[in-house]
Amino acid sequence: xxxxxxxxxxxxxxxxxxxxxxxxxxxxxxxxx
Amino acid sequence: xxxxxxxxxxxxxxxxxxxxxxxxxxxxxxxxxxxxxxxxxxxxxxxxxxxxxxxxxxxxxxxxxxxxxxxxxxxxxxxxxxxxxxxxxxxxxxxxxxxxxxxxxxxxxxxxxxxxxxxxxxxxxxxxxxxxxxxxxxxxxxxxxxxxxxxxxxxxxxxxxxxxxxxxxxxxxxxxxxxxxxxxxxxxxxxxxxxxxxxxxxxxxxxxxxxxxxxxxxxxxxxxxxxxxxxxxxxxxxxxxxxxxxxxxxxxxxxxxxxxxxxxxxxxxxxxxxxxxxxxxxxxxxxxxxxxxxxxxxxxxxxxxxxxxxxxxxxxxxxxxxxxxxxxxxxxxxxxxxxxxxxxxxxxxxxxxxxxxxxxxxxxxxxxxxxxxxxxxxxxxxxxxxxxxxxxxxxxxxxxxxxxxxxxxxxxxxxxxxxxxxxxxxxxxxxxxxxxxxxxxxxxxxxxxxxxxxxxxxxxxxxxxxxxxxxxxxxxxxxxxxxxxxxxxxxxxxxxxxxxxxxxxxxxxxxxxxxxxxxxxxxxxxxxxxxxxxxxx
Numbered sequence: 001x002x003x004x005x006x007x008x009x010x011x012x013x014x015x016x017x018x019x020x021x022x023x024x025x026x027x028x029x030x031x032x033x
Numbered sequence: 034x035x036x037x038x039x040x041x042x043x044x045x046x047x048x049x050x051x052x053x054x055x056x057x058x059x060x061x062x063x064x065x066x067x068x069x070x071x072x073x074x075x076x077x078x079x080x081x082x083x084x085x086x087x088x089x090x091x092x093x094x095x096x097x098x099x100x101x102x103x104x105x106x107x108x109x110x111x112x113x114x115x116x117x118x119x120x121x122x123x124x125x126x127x128x129x130x131x132x133x134x135x136x137x138x139x140x141x142x143x144x145x146x147x148x149x150x151x152x153x154x155x156x157x158x159x160x161x162x163x164x165x166x167x168x169x170x171x172x173x174x175x176x177x178x179x180x181x182x183x184x185x186x187x188x189x190x191x192x193x194x195x196x197x198x199x200x201x202x203x204x205x206x207x208x209x210x211x212x213x214x215x216x217x218x219x220x221x222x223x224x225x226x227x228x229x230x231x232x233x234x235x236x237x238x239x240x241x242x243x244x245x246x247x248x249x250x251x252x253x254x255x256x257x258x259x260x261x262x263x264x265x266x267x268x269x270x271x272x273x274x275x276x277x278x279x280x281x282x283x284x285x286x287x288x289x290x291x292x293x294x295x296x297x298x299x300x301x302x303x304x305x306x307x308x309x310x311x312x313x314x315x316x317x318x319x320x321x322x323x324x325x326x327x328x329x330x331x332x333x334x335x336x337x338x339x340x341x342x343x344x345x346x347x348x349x350x351x352x353x354x355x356x357x358x359x360x361x362x363x364x365x366x367x368x369x370x371x372x373x374x375x376x377x378x379x380x381x382x383x384x385x386x387x388x389x390x391x392x393x394x395x396x397x398x399x400x401x402x403x404x405x406x407x408x409x410x411x412x413x414x415x416x417x418x419x420x421x422x423x424x425x426x427x428x429x430x431x432x433x434x435x436x437x438x439x440x441x442x443x444x445x446x447x448x449x450x451x452x453x454x455x456x457x458x459x460x461x462x463x464x465x466x467x468x469x470x471x472x473x474x475x476x477x478x479x480x481x482x483x484x485x486x487x488x489x490x491x492x493x494x495x496x497x498x499x500x501x502x503x504x505x506x507x508x509x510x511x512x513x514x515x516x517x518x519x520x521x522x523x524x525x526x527x528x529x530x531x532x533x534x535x536x537x538x539x540x541x542x543x544x545x546x547x548x549x550x551x552x553x554x555x556x557x558x559x560x561x562x563x564x565x566x567x568x569x570x
Contacts, residue, residue: 010143010219017211021249028253032268032279 049551058153061145062551063130068448069152070127071441075517077119077159078434082510084112089472089506091489092499105489106174107166113177114195117295118202119159121429124437125298126151126209129237131448133213135542135549136231138222138558143215151208158201165191176487178288181269181280185261192262196255203248203255210241210248217241222541222557228319229567231540235322236301239329240294246333247290254283278343285336293332295429296396297325299436300367303389306443307371308568309538310386311378317370318569324363324370331360341412350409357407364400368393383535384458388439391466392432399427402477417487420480426473438465441520446534450548451527457519464512471505541566 050056050065057069087108091099100108130148134141142148165172170189173179184192217238221230230238257268258280267273269280300321308315315321337345337353345353371393380386402424406415415421446452475498480486484495491499533543544566545553558566 007143010215013215013218014144014147014211017214017245018207021207021211021245023249024246025249025253025256028250028283029257032253032257032283 059149061141061149063134063142063145063148064448064549064551066142066148066152067127067129067131070123070130070155073152073155073159074120074122074124074127077115077123079513080163081112081115081120082513084108084115085506086510088112089503092491093503094500095491095493095496097490100489102489103174104171106176106487107172109487110173110176110179111162111166114162114173115159116429117177117291118199119155119162121295121433121437122202122206123155125237125240125295125433126206128233128298128302128437128440128444129209129213132444132542133216133234133237134220135447135545135553136234136540137217137220137225138541138554138563139216139220140552140554141220142212143220144212147208148212151205151212154201154205158198158205161194161201162198165189165194168194178281178284179258180284181258181261181277185258185269188262193259196259196262199255200252203252206244206248210244213237213241214245222554222563224557224560225563228322229563231301231568232304232315232318232321232325233298233301236297236304236325239325240297243290243294243297243329243332247287247294250283251287251291254280254287257283278340281340281343282337285339286333288339289336290329290332292425292428293328295433296436297328299392299396299433300325302436302440302443303371303392304367304568305538305540306385306389306439307374307393309443309535310383310389311375311380312537313374313378314539315370315568316373316376317366320366321370324366327363328360331356331363335360338407338409338412341409342416354407354409358404361400361404368397384453384455384462385439385443385535387459387462387466388435388442391462392435392439395427395431395435395470399424399432402427415480417485418480419476419484419486422486423473423476423480426476430473431469438516443535444542445520445523446530447542447545447547447549449524449527450530450546451523452530452534453519453523453527457515457522461512461515461519464515465509468505468508468512472502472509473505475499475502475505539566539568 050062051059057065060066060069087100088105091097091105091108130142133139168189168191170191173184173188173192173195175183175188179195217230217234221234257266260266261268261270261275267275269275269277271277304315304321335353335357337349338357341350341353382390402420406412406421406424442453442458479495479498479502482495484491530547532546534547535543541554541558541563542549544558544562
């Protein structure tokens with residue numbers, strides 16, 4: 001059976017996207033500080 | 034391969050759901066979580082709708098009838114917040130949960146436990162938001178845009194609970210979009226290429242990136258509000274060196290992409306329904322994808338068209354005006370593509386198609402009034418009038434909500450395994466269509482005549498159109514009782530639906546049985562199956 005789960009890739013993607021979100025949050029406050 | 038054989042191959046009956054309430058609390062299944070999101074958003078739609086009925090009851094006649102002005106402001110504020118964050122956004126996330134894994138041939142969302150958490154934050158956030166009505170000083174009354182200093186210096190104590198609720202809602206949305214991005218990029222069938230993906234998947238992928246860029250900005254804004262209110266900072270307090278207008282820039286840097294967050298998935302839904310009932314492949318698939326991406330990009334660089342009256346330099350007004358006009362180009366591409374898809378098609382008018390067709394007409398009305406508002410010199414006249422209220426309700430009700438209702442009728446047979454009552458579906462559609470236009474169209478005239486928004490009382494010359502608008506509102510509100518009956522009747526008494534109840538429908542979800550098994554696509558679809566179900570095949 002072919003495996004269409006890519007757990008490692010999914011976690012990496014999630015971490016990168018989550019880091020971008022946190023970066024945008026911090027930047028919003030710092031740029032206005 | 035016939036769809037029946039494929040359905041058997043793709044359905045995996047190893048084990049079903051848990052029994053009882055725990056199933057819904059502990060579930061990590063994308064279909065369960067999709068159902069939870071959809072019911073939650075429906076309850077919030079009814080709550081937000083009840084507040085709207087209160088607003089329109091007060092505005093039925095000039096003078097103060099039912100509410101104190103302060104409470105009226107609470108109604109408008111909470112109506113907007115509940116509809117945007119509690120109804121429309123969660124409904125689209127619910128649709129994404131149900132449909133995206135099935136459309137890309139994945140067994141589930143990429144991060145199922147986080148998916149559960151994303152949902153279960155929502156009821157608490159919603160409850161906190163609604164509970165502010167019962168707090169001393171009442172609920173927030175500063176409008177859904179919560180401009181400082183109304184929301185900082187002059188706001189009730191309950192504002193801190195509102196801030197907490199917005200943080201939670203934002204957190205849920207961000208986790209939801211992380212999940213969707215990871216699912217689409219990492220879990221789609223190995224044989225599926227990006228340009229094979231259905232339009233709903235594309236529009237949601239792009240929407241997720243909008244959410245990732247926009248929601249943290251909103252979270253930053255409310256965090257700064259929190260510290261301004263409680264910890265002595267002066268981000269938005271001019272007396273401490275801060276800038277209240279900066280709040281508006283930050284809010285609309287979130288707020289304008291937010292508008293597209295609420296409409297792009299609806300574009301995707303319409304792009305599925307129209308080809309099915311026109312019995313033709315979608316015209317201009319690639320241009321649809323690029324138009325969606327262009328709209329998303331442009332949505333980040335037009336935010337200050339909401340602020341033409343803050344006294345910005347003329348060069349700034351010109352830039353934001355022209356950038357706003359540019360959005361009409363990719364949006365026009367979409368409308369022309371939908372029309373071209375229907376051109377010379379063998380069209381039939383089942384309930385989902387009626388909703389989709391009226392979406393194209395009515396959303397375009399909202400788009401055109403948006404262009405009018407985007408003209409900086411004209412906006413001096415329209416700003417903060419009922420014309421704005423009419424505009425964004427045409428976009429969000431006959432746009433976003435219309436797309437959601439169209440999707441419910443289109444995919445309900447796949448979700449429940451039952452067919453809804455087509456006659457009642459059509460009655461509900463015509464009832465909604467007439468009443469929603471009676472409700473919102475006169476508001477254009479009120480706005481052009483100068484009636485301001487967010488007021489509980491008005492001058493006598495606005496009485497007639499307000500009366501008509503309120504009658505339309507009560508009728509539109511009642512129509513949701515019929516909608517509820519149709520959905521419940523479908524679930525309980527509907528006739529069994531075929532795997533592909535719409536014979537011309539394309540998409541991997543239609544290769545599954547109806548209702549789709551609890552676990553599907555344990556084995557990914559082949560390249561041939563993907564191509565056979567592709568929107569541009």
